[in-house]
Amino acid sequence: MVRFENVGLRYGMGPEVLKDINFSIEPRSFQYLTGPSGAGKTTLMRLILMALKPTRGLVNLFGQDVSRLDAPTLTAFRRRMGVVFQDFRLLDHLTVYENVALPLRVLGKEEASYRAEVVELLRWVGLGERMHAVPAVLSGGEKQRAAIARALIGRPELLLADEPTGNVDPGLGRRLLRLFMELQQLGTAVIIATHDLNLMDIYDAPRLVLADGHLHVDA
Amino acid sequence: MPETAEYEPEPAREKPLPVNLRRDQPLVPVDTVAGRALMAVIAILTFLAALSAGAAVLAARASEQWRGAVSDEMTIQIRPDSHRGIEEDVARAVAMAQALDGIESVRAVPKAESDKLLEPWLGTGLDLVELPVPRLIVLKLRPGATPDIARFGPALRKEVPTAILDDHRLWVRRLSAMASTIIFSGFVVVLLVLTAAALAVAFATRGAMAGSRESVEVLHFVGADDDFIAREFQSRFIRLGLRGGAAGGVAAIVAIAFLGFLASFWSTAPEAEQLQALFGAFEIGWAGYAAVLLVAIVVAAIAGLVSRITVRHYLKMLA
Ligand SMILES: Nc1ncnc2c1ncn2[C@@H]1O[C@H](COP(=O)(O)OP(=O)(O)OP(=O)(O)O)[C@@H](O)[C@H]1O
Ligand SMILES: [Mg+2]
Numbered sequence: 001m002v003r004f005e006n007v008g009l010r011y012g013m014g015p016e017v018l019k020d021i022n023f024s025i026e027p028r029s030f031q032y033l034t035g036p037s038g039a040g041k042t043t044l045m046r047l048i049l050m051a052l053k054p055t056r057g058l059v060n061l062f063g064q065d066v067s068r069l070d071a072p073t074l075t076a077f078r079r080r081m082g083v084v085f086q087d088f089r090l091l092d093h094l095t096v097y098e099n100v101a102l103p104l105r106v107l108g109k110e111e112a113s114y115r116a117e118v119v120e121l122l123r124w125v126g127l128g129e130r131m132h133a134v135p136a137v138l139s140g141g142e143k144q145r146a147a148i149a150r151a152l153i154g155r156p157e158l159l160l161a162d163e164p165t166g167n168v169d170p171g172l173g174r175r176l177l178r179l180f181m182e183l184q185q186l187g188t189a190v191i192i193a194t195h196d197l198n199l200m201d202i203y204d205a206p207r208l209v210l211a212d213g214h215l216h217v218d219a
Numbered sequence: 220m221p222e223t224a225e226y227e228p229e230p231a232r233e234k235p236l237p238v239n240l241r242r243d244q245p246l247v248p249v250d251t252v253a254g255r256a257l258m259a260v261i262a263i264l265t266f267l268a269a270l271s272a273g274a275a276v277l278a279a280r281a282s283e284q285w286r287g288a289v290s291d292e293m294t295i296q297i298r299p300d301s302h303r304g305i306e307e308d309v310a311r312a313v314a315m316a317q318a319l320d321g322i323e324s325v326r327a328v329p330k331a332e333s334d335k336l337l338e339p340w341l342g343t344g345l346d347l348v349e350l351p352v353p354r355l356i357v358l359k360l361r362p363g364a365t366p367d368i369a370r371f372g373p374a375l376r377k378e379v380p381t382a383i384l385d386d387h388r389l390w391v392r393r394l395s396a397m398a399s400t401i402i403f404s405g406f407v408v409v410l411l412v413l414t415a416a417a418l419a420v421a422f423a424t425r426g427a428m429a430g431s432r433e434s435v436e437v438l439h440f441v442g443a444d445d446d447f448i449a450r451e452f453q454s455r456f457i458r459l460g461l462r463g464g465a466a467g468g469v470a471a472i473v474a475i476a477f478l479g480f481l482a483s484f485w486s487t488a489p490e491a492e493q494l495q496a497l498f499g500a501f502e503i504g505w506a507g508y509a510a511v512l513l514v515a516i517v518v519a520a521i522a523g524l525v526s527r528i529t530v531r532h533y534l535k536m537l538a
Contacts, residue, residue, distance in 0.1 A: 049440065071445065071538065079442035089437050091246070105246075106443035150441065 001027050001158060001189055002048055007057030009043060017043050019213040021057070025191065027157070030184045032200050033193040035210030041193040042086055044210065045160050048191075049083060050074060079107070082156035086163045086193075088147040090135040096146045097122065097131040103154040118153060125149050125179075126172075140167035148176060152183065159183060162193045170198070177202060246438060246451045247431045254455075257423040258463040261416055265467025265518045266474075268412035269511040273475050275405025276507035282398030290391050293358040293368075295375070296383045299351035308379045309354050315378060316356065319371055321364030328355040409514060413521060420456060420522045424529040427452065435537070445534045453527040460522025468515030472508060 002025035009018040017040045025031065033041050046052045047059060050066055059066045061077055069077070082103075090099045098105075100122060104114040122131050125145040135143055144167045151159060161180065165173035173196070181203060184190045191208075194200065200207065207218040295316065297308050309327050316325045333355055360366065372384045428435065438448055 051436075051440070075439075075442060075444040078440060083440055089433070089440075091434050091437060094246070102246075102438075103441040106438060106441055106447050108447070154442070 001025050003060040005058040007054045009055050021215045030190045031206045033208045039210040080157045082151035082159045084147045084151045084161040084164045088143045095132050100149045121149050159188050159190045245455050258459050260419045261463025262466040264412045264416045265464045266470045268409045269471030269514045271405040271408040272510040272514050273507050275402045276510050278398045278401035285394045291360045293386045295356040297354045298381045300381045312379050312382050316358050319366050321361050321366040323359045323361040326357045417521050417525045420525045421529045424526040428533045449527050449530040452530045453523050456526035457523035460519035464515035464518040471511050
């Protein structure tokens with residue numbers, strides 16, 4: 001589903017942030033992506049999202065080399081992925097409900113056809129009372145849950161979550177982790193970037209560890 | 220943060236769904252200040268374009284009226300000559316004119332009447348009987364008839380050397396040229412204004428895109444294609460264009476109607492005839508109002524189209 005071969009990346013003229021990265025993600029798998037701050041976790045996710053082009057090496061997504069994708073395929077691939085950004089990236093002028101419904105709205109779906117689904121998911125992540133609020137008035141944890149709900153609503157085949165539990169209390173963190181595991185059971189491949197060791201101890205899964213630009217897998 | 224109780228999964232069907240969740244917000248943030256400024260610019264440009272379109276229609280209608288009024292008439296002028304009897308010359312010219320094919324009526328303007336025409340220049344109280352004043356004969360043409368002027372002119376001169384035939388053709392030509400110039404200028408002004416509107420919209424769109432770069436990126440990540448994003452921007456600018464165009468168009472119609480009212484108000488004054496002669500009844504008619512409306516619609520369409528092209532260009536650049 002995702003395969004990296006000898007991928008290297010540098011920002012501009014800077015040093016290589018990622019060097020000789022080799023790994024692959026299987027469908028319906030669950031793994032953590034970990035490493036110290038600044039190790040390149042977010043950068044790696046941006047590579048998978050096709051928001052960055054590798055400086056060298058090969059990125060293969062859903063069986064295709066991403067260096068020669070046309071625009072419609074790129075859009076189609078992004079629709080098969082859900083992403084929780086470390087900085088949430090909610091649209092400030094939209095309500096929580098509108099933000100979460102966004103992946104369905106951009107598909108051109110009628111609002112009535114997804115309203116119940118969105119409301120249910122919002123209640124599930126504990127935002128049932130806050131769905132009319134705009135992101136500016138939300139707490140960090142509420143924004144995080146809104147961002148997670150937005151990533152899940154389209155039932156993606158691949159979920160990328162960048163520090164999804166960074167702003168919530170341990171109880172909610174565990175609950176969100178359960179949510180991701182449930183998602184994996186339903187058939188989604190999940191990658192969770194985190195440096196929260198406690199979280200990784202709750203549920204044991206392979207760890208992709210980034211250090212000094214290199215990646216190794218702790219099974 | 221809401222109370223911890225909310226963390227537990229809720230039975231989803233318990234509460235009824237809120238009816239109106241979506242506020243129908245555009246997906247790209249609306250910068251109201253820039254939006255309003257652009258709308259004002261579009262309104263002003265539409266106003267100017269609509270006025271010049273109205274002026275062009277006015278000129279076209281007026282020139283039609285002139286041509287209609289002037290070209291179904293010819294005049295013969297008899298100059299006074301101390302060696303000839305002017306009344307006899309008039310009578311002979313009238314007789315010849317009556318014999319001409321395609322003439323409906325011939326009327327020699329009586330001396331008293333032509334004297335009256337001179338009054339504004341010479342004042343009353345002057346006895347014009349003594350003055351050598353030329354006499355006019357008005358020939359009304361049968362509609363659609365084309366009398367053989369090329370033959371009649373020289374024949375008339377031979378019989379009555381003091382006669383000058385004026386078929387107004389020079390006049391008509393000059394008036395037509397003038398009217399065409401006005402119409403053409405109006406057209407050029409409309410084109411220029413539309414271009415300015417297009418440029419204004421292009422710049423505004425660029426500004427809006429640059430301002431919502433973050434949103435555009437997020438939209439891409441959640442699976443929006445360029446078409447979708449372009450539509451979002453386009454619909455917003457079409458709305459701005461429609462509102463600005465409507466405001467400008469309505470203002471132009473009000474201005475034209477007001478000028479028409481002023482013109483009809485003046486028509487009770489002595490200058491009215493001259494004004495009427497120049498502008499017709501100062502009525503642009505349905506064609507004029509349709510032209511104004513068309514301009515407003517075209518402005519709105521241009522706003523939508525240009526914003527779409529600009530957005531697509533910008534999105535290509537991002538990719
Ligand atoms: N846009 C950018 N331009 C230049 N350098 C960048 C850019 N984004 C990230 N970097 C650099 O790349 C390195 C990896 O950054 P990245 O955000 O991927 O780390 P991370 O593992 O996600 O860290 P954290 O755990 O703090 O989120 C850092 O040294 C960072 O300074
Ligand atoms: Mg990061």
